[in-house]
Amino acid sequence: MFLLEHDAKTLLALHGAPVPHGVLLDRSEIDAAELPPGPWVVKAQIAAGGRGKAGLVRTADTRGRLAAHLRDMLGSAHQGMTVRACRVETQITGVEEAYLSFMLDPVAAGVRIIMSAQGGADIESLAKSAGAMHSATVAPQLSELMTQATGLAAGFASPVANALNSAGRELARVFLEAELSLLEINPLFVRPDGRWLAGDAKIVTDDNALYRQPHLRALLENRAAAYPEAQRKQQHGCDYVVVDPAGEIGLLTTGAGLSMMLIDELRAAGLKPYNFLDVRTGGLRGDATRLVNVLNWIAEGKRVRVLLVNIFAGITDLGEFARLLAEAFARVPQLKVPVVARLVGTGLEAAREFLAARNIPVVTDLGAALAHVRRHLAP
Numbered sequence: 001m002f003l004l005e006h007d008a009k010t011l012l013a014l015h016g017a018p019v020p021h022g023v024l025l026d027r028s029e030i031d032a033a034e035l036p037p038g039p040w041v042v043k044a045q046i047a048a049g050g051r052g053k054a055g056l057v058r059t060a061d062t063r064g065r066l067a068a069h070l071r072d073m074l075g076s077a078h079q080g081m082t083v084r085a086c087r088v089e090t091q092i093t094g095v096e097e098a099y100l101s102f103m104l105d106p107v108a109a110g111v112r113i114i115m116s117a118q119g120g121a122d123i124e125s126l127a128k129s130a131g132a133m134h135s136a137t138v139a140p141q142l143s144e145l146m147t148q149a150t151g152l153a154a155g156f157a158s159p160v161a162n163a164l165n166s167a168g169r170e171l172a173r174v175f176l177e178a179e180l181s182l183l184e185i186n187p188l189f190v191r192p193d194g195r196w197l198a199g200d201a202k203i204v205t206d207d208n209a210l211y212r213q214p215h216l217r218a219l220l221e222n223r224a225a226a227y228p229e230a231q232r233k234q235q236h237g238c239d240y241v242v243v244d245p246a247g248e249i250g251l252l253t254t255g256a257g258l259s260m261m262l263i264d265e266l267r268a269a270g271l272k273p274y275n276f277l278d279v280r281t282g283g284l285r286g287d288a289t290r291l292v293n294v295l296n297w298i299a300e301g302k303r304v305r306v307l308l309v310n311i312f313a314g315i316t317d318l319g320e321f322a323r324l325l326a327e328a329f330a331r332v333p334q335l336k337v338p339v340v341a342r343l344v345g346t347g348l349e350a351a352r353e354f355l356a357a358r359n360i361p362v363v364t365d366l367g368a369a370l371a372h373v374r375r376h377l378a379p
Contacts, residue, residue, distance in 0.1 A: 001205045001230040004045045006087040007219055008201035014215045015174040019198045022089030028070040030063055038062075039091045042069040044076070044083040045226075052121050054078050059091055084226075092197060097187035098160050099123055099133075100167055102145070102175040104182070110137045111145060111175070113168065115152045117160045119187035119199075145172035162194030178216065179209040207233060236293050239278040242301070247274030248377060250298035250307045250337070252291075252325075254279050262310055262366075269370060271377070274301045284316065284324055291328035299335040306338050306376040308369060313345030322351035326358060338376045342369040 003011065009019040021036035024045070044056035051057050056073055060066035066088065076083050099119035105112045114135040116123070134152045138144045149168025153161050167188055175183045182204035189197040207230060210216055217234075224231040229241050239256060243263065249271055253259040256278045266273045279294055298304060311321060321343075329335070341362045343351055352362040363369050 001207055001220075001227060002047050003201075003203040003205065003219075004047060004226060005043060005201055006045050006085070007223060007226070008203040009087075009198060011178065011203060011215060011219060012174060012198055012201055015177060017170055017174055017198060018196065019201070020089040020092055022087050024085050025070060025088055026074065026085040028067050028074065030067055030070075032063065035063075035066075035088065036090045038066075040066055040088050041091045042066060042073065043087045043089070044073045044078070045085045045087055046078055046081040046083055048079040048081055050121075051078065056083065092189050092199065095189040095191055095197075095199075096160060097199065098156075098164055098190050098196075099186050100164060100171065100188050101182070101184035101186070102171065102180070103184075104140075104180075105137050108137045109139075111140045112137045113145065113148055113152060113172075115149075115156070115164050115168065117156045117164075123186055140176065142173060142176055145176070159192055159194040160190050163188065163190040163196040166194070167196045178203075178213060179206050180204065181206050210234065236290060238280050238290060238294070239276070240294065240297055241276045242274065243276050244272055244274060245301070246303050247272045247301060248303055248305045249273045249373060250301060250304045250335075251275055251277050251310065252279060252294060252298070252307060253277050253310045255312060258310070258312060262308075265366065266370075271370070271373065274298065274304050284321065286320070286324070288324040288327040288331070291324055292331045295328050295332040295335050299332060304337060306340065306373055307335070308373055309339065309341040309343070310366075310369070311341075311343050311345070313343070313347065316345070317347040317350075318343050318345055319347035319350030319354065321347075322354040326354070340369050340372040340376070342366060 006024045013019050023034055039061040042058050042060055044051055056078055058069045060069055070086055073083050073086055097119040099116035101114045103112045112135060114133055116133045134155050136148050136152060138148045146169045149172055150165050153165035153168055156164060171183060180203060184202040185198045187199040189199040205216055220227060220230055233239055251273055253262060259276055259278055263273045263276060284290060339360045341355055341360055343362050344364050355362050361372055
């Protein structure tokens with residue numbers, strides 16, 4: 001899960017890391033009592049880069065100017081995303097800007113640490129400058145991360161060196177404690193005395209570790225509207241994402257990799273899938289509720305014209321799946337679209353016979369399934 005800046009900073013603060021005082025506002029009417037000390041920085045909360053260049057990060061030295069910025073930003077769009085809230089935080093001045101990040105490196109089976117004495121909007125360009133960035137990959141153990149952070153920071157001049165050393169050691173602990181995949185601070189504000197603050201924060205969490213992370217679970221519950229996919233996974237036990245609101249093909253699929261491959265195949269064939277889904281059929285166990293939820297979500301697609309079922313069954317019996325699918329359709333009468341089923345695995349013949357009686361063709365070949373889909377989409 002990619003955390004919005006406000007939530008990333010909230011998580012850092014809960015783990016004891018220093019961040020500027022800030023609040024989250026979804027309206028332009030301001031209660032002075034809820035504001036942090038001014039002057040302020042107003043930051044649109046969307047999961048996209050380039051906010052500053054798009055005018056979605058602005059300073060304000062009066063409450064009137066702050067309210068005007070909120071009116072301008074709230075409801076605006078950037079990279080296809082609508083701004084629904086802004087973080088208003090105390091403006092930090094008299095600092096240098098550095099860079100620090102921790103990232104899982106699955107190839108090296110470690111954590112990659114990157115530091116730079118420069119930070120800010122054009123950080124990507126520093127990667128081309130020899131010596132501008134220092135990095136190393138080490139084992140995901142706190143002692144090794146701290147030692148490496150100290151070693152990398154020593155290559156810079158004070159006070160940046162002191163700040164990067166302190167931040168590196170502190171955030172290495174947060175990275176491991178919160179079981180993160182990415183923790184990036186850009187910019188890292190460096191005060192003249194070597195103290196530091198997280199000027200901005202980008203965090204990617206490991207959703208599979210949420211059951212061990214009370215801070216993250218509480219954050220997700222409090223901010224469910226900002227993270228509908230992650231909240232849906234926690235509540236319903238499956239991954240579901242709308243990939244194209246104008247998509248014409250609803251997908252009932254299992255297996256994350258297989259589902260992504262199917263989306264790629266459909267797009268390569270000039271077809272428009274509506275959603276990604278990993279329904280995890282092994283968790284159905286005689287209960288159609290999960291399938292009912294999925295069909296309800298797909299029914300929200302205004303342009304969905306056909307449903308493609310693509311299931312490779314291992315521990316799930318396809319005969320049982322077919323019966324649960326029929327029950328789910330009966331409980332979601334608003335989804336009135338033709339269905340094509342590509343099924344492979346245990347109980348195939350029982351599923352074929354059961355679904356054929358309900359006018360749902362069952363095939364085992366993807367090409368044949370796509371041919372059925374095309375016929376349903378034909379004018």
